[in-house]
Amino acid sequence: MSFLNDTSLTPVSFILNGIPGLEEVHLWISFPLCTMYSIAITGNFGLIYLIYSEETLHRPMYIFLALLSFTDVLMCTSTLPNTLCILWFNLKEIDFKACLAQMFFVHTFTGMESGVLMLMALDRYVAICYPLHYATILTNSVISKAGLLTFLRGVILVIPFTFLTKHLPYCRGNVIPHTYCDHMSVAKISCGNVRINAIYGLMVALLIGGFDILCITISYTMILRAVVSLSSADARQKAFSTCTAHICAIVITYVPAFFTFFTHRFGGHTIPPHIHIIMANLYLLMPPTMNPIVYGVKTKQIREIVIRFLFKGKDNSHNI
Numbered sequence: 001m002s003f004l005n006d007t008s009l010t011p012v013s014f015i016l017n018g019i020p021g022l023e024e025v026h027l028w029i030s031f032p033l034c035t036m037y038s039i040a041i042t043g044n045f046g047l048i049y050l051i052y053s054e055e056t057l058h059r060p061m062y063i064f065l066a067l068l069s070f071t072d073v074l075m076c077t078s079t080l081p082n083t084l085c086i087l088w089f090n091l092k093e094i095d096f097k098a099c100l101a102q103m104f105f106v107h108t109f110t111g112m113e114s115g116v117l118m119l120m121a122l123d124r125y126v127a128i129c130y131p132l133h134y135a136t137i138l139t140n141s142v143i144s145k146a147g148l149l150t151f152l153r154g155v156i157l158v159i160p161f162t163f164l165t166k167h168l169p170y171c172r173g174n175v176i177p178h179t180y181c182d183h184m185s186v187a188k189i190s191c192g193n194v195r196i197n198a199i200y201g202l203m204v205a206l207l208i209g210g211f212d213i214l215c216i217t218i219s220y221t222m223i224l225r226a227v228v229s230l231s232s233a234d235a236r237q238k239a240f241s242t243c244t245a246h247i248c249a250i251v252i253t254y255v256p257a258f259f260t261f262f263t264h265r266f267g268g269h270t271i272p273p274h275i276h277i278i279m280a281n282l283y284l285l286m287p288p289t290m291n292p293i294v295y296g297v298k299t300k301q302i303r304e305i306v307i308r309f310l311f312k313g314k315d316n317s318h319n320i
Helices: 025-053 058-075 080-089 096-129 129-138 142-164 183-187 195-228 231-268 273-298 300-318
Strands: 013-016 092-096
Touching: 013 096, 013 142, 025 058, 025 080, 025 273, 058 080, 058 096, 058 142, 058 273, 080 231, 080 273, 092 096, 096 129, 096 142, 096 183, 096 273, 142 183, 142 195, 183 195, 195 231, 195 273, 231 273, 273 300
Parallel strands: none
Antiparallel strands: 013 092
16 A cells, blocks of 8 residues: 555555545535635735724724634635645645644634634623623733633644544545545544544533533623613613624534534434535635624624725725
8 A cells, every 4th residue: 555654554645535426516616615715814804904903993802803803814724725726726635744734723723713702702791791890801911811721722622633643543545535634534534443533522522612602601691681681772782782793603603513513423324425525614614704794794893994994995096
């Protein structure tokens, strides 16, 4: 087997097979993915620049939003360029170590995405339930430490994925029916016992996703209680409106994430492989694409700044 090292059952490289069953339409599938990736990069960098350049947006809510945008860029960039090379140029080979690195970054940034959404829920909880102490509780120092801890949590929990996968024997072949190196997709082509991988993957999902969803649920339960107790209908509407964009971001992120997670473990024989792989790509691409649009439309301050910027640009073009 030429794809194996001489001294072990570790492959020199893997072959990412793209989307099985849809090879003839790979080129057509690439166009919407490329369009979404372009929107994600432009929208998120634009949002980061807007928050950085506008002093009125130098508040905890928008700092967390900038962190979410930065995470979104890293998350989709960890896979999409490689996926497009597979779909456009049939460049399917990936070095074994590069595959492990991609796996590490994919799972670290998806964990970071979930963590930032949780921090944003806590931000809304403090803003609505403790408005007078909002600025003193969520200082720049607290925000920085919270962001760093969220990143380190992902790194510490994801590192074992690479070690577990690295030491598996691969005697069945080196073809991965996927567009990127995902932990269980790589583990499934091993001829060794992957039970530990599956158990640890489930444990990490509970420690990251389960914990974050629990915190988000508790935060919004407390927010709902606080908002309902307000006497003014206008005050209730205003409080709810500050949460709308964040709730949309939660739905956009967690729905494809749950679908991908559960089909990997329980729906392997009932759901066609190409559906699973397309959803796995949308899971990494949908939130980065939609989050800037959702926050641009639903957040009044950002919407007004964007409109002002656009009209200012038109005025300048007329004056030339």
